[in-house]
Amino acid sequence: MVPSDTLRVLIVEDEDSFRLVIKSTLVSQGFQVEDCESGEDAIQHLSQADFDVVLLDYKMPGMTGLNVLQWMHEQKKKTPVVMLTAAGTEVVAVEAMKLGAYDYIRKEHLDINHLPIIIRGVHERFLFKKDKDMRMQMERERDKDIMAFAIFHNNISSLSHIVNNTLSLLSLNIEEQCQSLLPSLKEEDRPRFKSICSEMVQQYNLVALSVKSLLTMSGTLKEGLEGTIDPGLMERVAQENISNLERVHNKLAESGTA
Numbered sequence: 236m237v238p239s240d241t242l243r244v245l246i247v248e249d250e251d252s253f254r255l256v257i258k259s260t261l262v263s264q265g266f267q268v269e270d271c272e273s274g275e276d277a278i279q280h281l282s283q284a285d286f287d288v289v290l291l292d293y294k295m296p297g298m299t300g301l302n303v304l305q306w307m308h309e310q311k312k313k314t315p316v317v318m319l320t321a322a323g324t325e326v327v328a329v330e331a332m333k334l335g336a337y338d339y340i341r342k343e344h345l346d347i348n349h350l351p352i353i354i355r356g357v358h359e360r361f362l363f364k365k366d367k368d369m370r371m372q373m374e375r376e377r378d379k380d381i382m383a384f385a386i387f388h389n390n391i392s393s394l395s396h397i398v399n400n401t402l403s404l405l406s407l408n409i410e411e412q413c414q415s416l417l418p419s420l421k422e423e424d425r426p427r428f429k430s431i432c433s434e435m436v437q438q439y440n441l442v443a444l445s446v447k448s449l450l451t452m453s454g455t456l457k458e459g460l461e462g463t464i465d466p467g468l469m470e471r472v473a474q475e476n477i478s479n480l481e482r483v484h485n486k487l488a489e490s491g492t493a
Contacts (some may be wrong), residue, residue, distance in 0.1 A: 242355070242478075244266050249273060255389075261350065272295075277291065288357055291304070319339070
């Protein structure tokens with residue numbers, strides 16, 4: 236249970252004696268309390284400070300409690316509200332709940348000594364809902380990330396298949412061309428020509444290795460987002476593949492083709 240001395244309560248009530256009784260009771264229980272007597276004053280208080288719970292009278296001169304609730308809804312104020320209503324205003328109470336009020340109390344049924352329990356309970360419900368909404372939002376964002384990365388991984392997989400097939404054909408073509416051209420060269424030029432052909436094949440093989448490394452890393456990250464592998468393993472695989480890519484890049488740079 237949240238200690239009452241950490242809760243800030245705003246009382247909005249135009250009847251002075253009733254408002255002062257509520258304030259006195261809550262202050263005696265350790266709540267931090269501010270009060271005002273109109274909807275206009277309530278909006279001013281809510282604009283300038285944060286509160287944990289608002290006790291809001293429905294029927295007031297000028298701006299009503301529903302008007303204040305509507306303003307809070309439009310301003311995306313998430314402070315939990317307990318609406319104070321009179322007899323015969325059940326329809327108003329239902330409307331207040333639709334606008335985001337957490338509870339309502341009929342004044343003639345209010346047990347002033349029970350009010351601190353009601354306020355703490357409303358605040359607990361608010362915190363529970365806030366935590367639940369946050370977790371649901373995080374899950375939605377995670378699901379979107381998983382879906383986006385799955386699409387990315389599938390594209391990488393398709394592209395790597397095309398690139399590897401292309402590289403394999405190029406490598407075979409180089410070897411065939413080298414074999415066919417070799418007899419036509421002078422004897423002294425053949426070692427250099429063989430060396431050039433070998434280097435070209437090596438470069439293609441290194442590129443194929445980098446494509447494979449990217450695909451492996453993409454798949455591992457996808458599994459990590461889905462929660463199917465341990466995060467520590469995901470990090471190790473990612474680091475190993477980054478190291479492999481760095482080695483590939485360094486070899487290509489040394490050969491002058493990076």
